[in-house]
Amino acid sequence: xxxxxxxxxRKGLRKTRDGxxxxxxxxFGGRVRLDPETLDAIEEMLISADLGVQAxxxxxxxIEKRVKEEGGESSLESVLExxxxxxTATLRDAKPRIKVRSWxxxxxxxxxxxxxxxxKLEREPETVPEIRPGVPQVIFVVGVxxxxxxxxxxxxxxxxxxxxxxxxxxxxxxxxxxxxxQLTIWADRIGVDCIQQGQNADxxxxxxxxxxxxxxxxxxxxxxxxxxxxxxxxxxxxxxxKIARVIQKKIGRDPETLLVVDANTGQNGLQQAKIFAExxxxxxxxxxxxxxxxxxxxxxxxxxxxxxxxxxxGVGETVEDxxxxxxxxxxxxxxxxxxxxxxxx
Ligand SMILES: Nc1nc2c(ncn2[C@@H]2O[C@H](COP(=O)(O)OP(=O)(O)O)[C@@H](O)[C@H]2O)c(=O)[nH]1
Ligand SMILES: [Mg+2]
Numbered sequence: 001x002x003x004x005x006x007x008x009x010r011k012g013l014r015k016t017r018d019g020x021x022x023x024x025x026x027x028f029g030g031r032v033r034l035d036p037e038t039l040d041a042i043e044e045m046l047i048s049a050d051l052g053v054q055a056x057x058x059x060x061x062x063i064e065k066r067v068k069e070e071g072g073e074s075s076l077e078s079v080l081e082x083x084x085x086x087x088t089a090t091l092r093d094a095k096p097r098i099k100v101r102s103w104x105x106x107x108x109x110x111x112x113x114x115x116x117x118x119x120k121l122e123r124e125p126e127t128v129p130e131i132r133p134g135v136p137q138v139i140f141v142v143g144v145x146x147x148x149x150x151x152x153x154x155x156x157x158x159x160x161x162x163x164x165x166x167x168x169x170x171x172x173x174x175x176x177x178x179x180x181x182q183l184t185i186w187a188d189r190i191g192v193d194c195i196q197q198g199q200n201a202d203x204x205x206x207x208x209x210x211x212x213x214x215x216x217x218x219x220x221x222x223x224x225x226x227x228x229x230x231x232x233x234x235x236x237x238x239x240x241x242k243i244a245r246v247i248q249k250k251i252g253r254d255p256e257t258l259l260v261v262d263a264n265t266g267q268n269g270l271q272q273a274k275i276f277a278e279x280x281x282x283x284x285x286x287x288x289x290x291x292x293x294x295x296x297x298x299x300x301x302x303x304x305x306x307x308x309x310x311x312x313x314g315v316g317e318t319v320e321d322x323x324x325x326x327x328x329x330x331x332x333x334x335x336x337x338x339x340x341x342x343x344x345x
Contacts, residue, residue: 009323009333012315016296020049021080021337030076034067042079049294050266051087052301059086076337084331087300091310091327094303101281103244103254136168136214136222138247142240142280143260144272145228148288148314150179152260153223154186155314155322160221161192168219170210171196172203172243175227183225190319193219203227203239204246211250224255233279240280258311260286261302264293270302277306288314291321296334 010017023045024032032038039060046056062082067074139156141149150173157167169187173179177199187194195210207224214222224247226240247255259282261273276282285308290296299310310325 006329006333008321009313009315009329012291012313012321013296013330013334015292015294016049016290017334017336019294020045020297021076021335024079025076025337028076032063032067032074032076032079034064034072039064046083046297049297050301051297052304055086055090055297055300055304059083062086080335080337083335084328087331087335088327090300091303091330094307094309101279103241103248103281134215134218135251136211136219138211138251138255139221139223140226140240140244140247140255140257141224141260141286142226142257142276142282143228143286144262144276147228147260147262147265147269147272148286149173149228149260150182150186150225151317152258152286152288152312152314152322153183153225154190155319156223156312157187157192158190158319159322161190165221166217166219168193168195168210168214168217168222170194170207170222170224172206173225173227174199174201174203174206175229179225179227186319193217204242207243208246208250211247233275236276236279244280254281257281257283258286259284259308260288263287263290263296263298266295266298267301269298270305273302273306273308277308282308284309284311286310286312286314287325291315299330 024042027041028038042063043056043060046059047053051059059082063079066078066082070078141153143149153169157169161167169183169192171180171183171194173183174197180196180199184194184196193213195206195213197206197209203226210222210224224243226243244255257280259273259276261269263269265272273285285302287299287302287310290299290313299313302308303310313323313325313330315321315323
């Protein structure tokens with residue numbers, strides 16, 4: 001990652017960093033001593049940044065060990081290093097802890113078809129979808145309303161366009177007129193094609209249309225927006241499953257499904273993510289609005305609870321405000337005091 005990008009990430013994560021690193025610095029004046037009050041204060045700070053109780057306790061124990069090893073007093077930097085190491089490892093080693101469903105189970109309204117293997121499309125679990133000539137890759141974006149799906153689609157479209165991909169977006173959130181308009185405006189601004197059929201259109205039909213157009217015009221990436229109504233699991237499955245099956249049929253494999261979660265919603269967001277991930281097959285997470293929260297530690301809590309990989313993070317409202325997620329860079333951006341790495345760009 002270029003320095004400019006790291007700087008942006010650091011700025012985006014400022015609130016959380018100030019909440020932890022700033023407070024640690026303020027309270028301990030750069031030195032951390034081995035006493036119960038200090039350890040309690042550290043633990044409390046980690047919990048308040050939404051890292052989750054489990055991670056907070058584990059990290060505090062590691063800090064205690066480090067301070068002991070260093071003779072009862074450590075520098076703030078030494079303590080931050082302990083935190084960074086733990087978080088990097090936790091994020092890197094996250095294993096799915098939820099039962100990952102297949103789209104074939106999703107939204108099939110006839111229960112008798114359950115278990116019927118005939119219509120199942122093959123997907124090798126370890127295969128990352130590659131670009132195949134004439135067959136667009138599809139990114140399917142799901143999540144609760146207001147979490148930042150449409151904005152994330154604009155960011156991804158911009159990102160991939162810059163990478164030289166021929167990108168199309170599909171206005172699959174037909175529930176609100178504003179949603180279609182919002183995506184159209186973004187697409188115009190970024191300079192990518194947008195397929196839409198207005199409000200109340202059948203999202204599956206919109207997506208079918210988009211895939212036809214993508215094939216005809218030679219697009220290699222289609223990013224699909226969806227409505228984020230969180231009602232019952234079965235109606236969520238129905239809605240998304242229907243679109244996913246259109247995609248499966250057209251491209252011969254599953255879409256890459258990204259679940260968008262608003263980092264500001266803390267434990268509630270974690271619950272929402274859990275419902276989605278238990279309902280539809282999610283390949284990875286996008287954590288948005290990390291710039292607006294002092295609780296950026298939620299990334300760790302989510303990775304630990306759901307075990308789903310965080311693939312992207314959103315740190316602002318412009319199309320540039322997205323970064324591919326890298327555990328080590330994230331840990332460094334969040335838990336360093338910034339000495340010696342201030343704005344050089
Ligand atoms: N600060 C900040 N705002 C964001 C971010 N992502 C989205 N938003 C804002 O969140 C609001 C809802 O976003 P939208 O994409 O419409 O959510 P959707 O309903 O899931 O499609 C909008 O005002 C966005 O500008 C982010 O990373 N940071
Ligand atoms: Mg939207």
